[in-house]
Amino acid sequence: GQNIDQPTEMTATEGAIVQINCTYQTSGFNGLFWYQQHAGEAPTFLSYNVLDGLEEKGRFSSFLSRSKGYSYLLLKELQMKDSASYLCAVMDSNYQLIWGAGTKLIIKP
Amino acid sequence: ETGVTQTPRHLVMGMTNKKSLKCEQHLGHNAMYWYKQSAKKPLELMFVYNFKEQTENNSVPSRFSPECPNSSHLFLHLHTLQPEDSALYLCASSQEREGPDTQYFGPGTRLTVL
Numbered sequence: 307g308q309n310i311d312q313p314t315e316m317t318a319t320e321g322a323i324v325q326i327n328c329t330y331q332t333s334g335f336n337g338l339f340w341y342q343q344h345a346g347e348a349p350t351f352l353s354y355n356v357l358d359g360l361e362e363k364g365r366f367s368s369f370l371s372r373s374k375g376y377s378y379l380l381l382k383e384l385q386m387k388d389s390a391s392y393l394c395a396v397m398d399s400n401y402q403l404i405w406g407a408g409t410k411l412i413i414k415p
Numbered sequence: 416e417t418g419v420t421q422t423p424r425h426l427v428m429g430m431t432n433k434k435s436l437k438c439e440q441h442l443g444h445n446a447m448y449w450y451k452q453s454a455k456k457p458l459e460l461m462f463v464y465n466f467k468e469q470t471e472n473n474s475v476p477s478r479f480s481p482e483c484p485n486s487s488h489l490f491l492h493l494h495t496l497q498p499e500d501s502a503l504y505l506c507a508s509s510q511e512r513e514g515p516d517t518q519y520f521g522p523g524t525r526l527t528v529l
Contacts, residue, residue: 310457337515348419348505348520356515393458401513402471405457 308332310406312394317412318384326379326392326409334399340368340379341393343408349393352379381411389413417441419521421506427527428496436491436524438506444519446512447489449481452503452523464489465512496528 311329318324330338337356341349355361355370355377367380379392391408398404419440428434440447449461463471464483478500480492489506503523509516 314455339517341520346522346525348522351517351519354515354517395458397515401515402460403458403518407455407457 308396308398308404310394310396310404312392312406312409314407315410315412317414318381320384320386320413320415322384323380323382324384324411326381326394326411328377328379328394328406330375330377330394330396330404330406332396332398332404335372336397336399336401338368338370338377339395339397339403340377341395342390343393344390352392384413386413386415419506419508419519421504421521421524423524424522425525425527427529428493429529430496430498432496433492433494435493436504436506436526438489438491438521440487440489440506440508440519440521442508442519444508444510445486446509446516447483447486448507448509448518449489449491450505450507452505458505462491463512470512493526496526498528501526501528 309331340352343349353368360369365382370377391410393408394406395403422437447464451459461475462481467483478495482490505523506521507518509518
């Protein structure tokens with residue numbers, strides 16, 4: 307079957323760095339997406355990786371290793387507004403998104 | 416308005432009621448999706464429409480009935496729901512169904528079935 311694993315919850319301190327991991331097993335691979343979802347709001351697109359390596363976008367970076375079925379989202383200089391759930395999703399061979407259950411990130415002052 | 420909008424944002428209904436959820440996208444996309452999001456569970460894909468044609472129905476009970484009159488609008492008609500159907504219902508759109516296109520989400524409808 308298809309499976310996406312990510313930690314349920316993480317806590318970090320304002321100004322620090324946090325890494326959210328995601329491992330996957332899917333039928334085919336057409337890229338990996340990260341979304342941010344604040345409570346009661348829409349998931350918003352953060353990043354897309356289809357090739358191995360690191361993609362940097364401001365304070366956020368996303369890494370992919372296809373051979374290991376592994377990705378991480380790196381958040382630097384954490385701000386209180388980064389408190390949210392972070393969703394990892396893999397697009398399979400049918401271009402369907404397979405979702406993880408999300409990681410709730412709590413930022414403490 | 417821009418992006419993907421959904422109405423209503425909150426809905427409380429009894430098990431015998433009939434209601435409809437509405438989604439509208441202003442992005443010029445061709446594919447639209449309904450997802451169910453329950454607490455601490457992955458998003459569950461319910462239905463997919465591509466150019467107004469339904470391309471996927473992921474074994475969704477018949478008490479959920481989708482409708483897509485054009486590429487910009489998507490409805491989810493609800494009747495005789497069960498309490499376990501209480502969840503956040505999210506609509507999304509993407510440029511194409513077949514392709515690594517980013518899906519853009521609406522804010523969702525928080526549904527409570529009593």
